[in-house]
Amino acid sequence: MKIGDLAERTGVAPRLLRYYEQVGILHPFRSPNGYRSYGEPAIERVLQIRELLEAGLTTDMIREVLPCLGAERPPDPRECPTPQDLDGLRRQLASIERRIDVLQRNRQAIRNYLSAWEEPCVTTESSN
Incomplete structure (x- = not known):
């Protein structure tokens, strides 16, 4: 899906989605012409980012812990980045x-x- 579709499905402005990419917490696929493309899991990811921001985490904190959040099993500290x-x-x-x-x-x-x-x-x- 394109950025506009993701924005519509999550209620998050495209500008914010681009910002999330810029700070390294959202990772779209890039087509050869440079357009962003998102898979279905991006919807949950964006909603989780919004919830973490509303909970008071900074984007730096989110970038550090996001790879290990939502795992079906407790995260293995060796697989997760060490929060600074x-x-x-x-x-x-x-x-x-x-x-x-x-x-x-x-x-x-x-x-x-x-x-x-x-x-x-x-x-x-x-x-x-």
């Missing part, structure tokens, strides 16, 4: 875990709120 900034990755992991905790608490609070409002409505409607 393990402390940075640890900080990002701690930040992600804090956000997960906050999201879980907020999810439960919203469920409780909705439940409190919906139960009286159901009780009132069923008693009519």
Whole structure:
């Protein structure tokens, strides 16, 4: 698929896809005329890049860890590049875990709120 198709299927602007290529986290095939071509796995790759960026990782961090993410088995450290900034990755992991905790608490609070409002409505409607 061409860059426009990938952009449409992922919701990521072509400009960003070219940037991901420039920083070494997305690798299109190049046809003899220089056009970029992407396989189906590029869709998942772009979505994963977006998720990692939203989680707070930098493109440098993503470039270091991306080859070992998503593997069906735990990565063999000998097969993965050594991250230059393990402390940075640890900080990002701690930040992600804090956000997960906050999201879980907020999810439960919203469920409780909705439940409190919906139960009286159901009780009132069923008693009519």
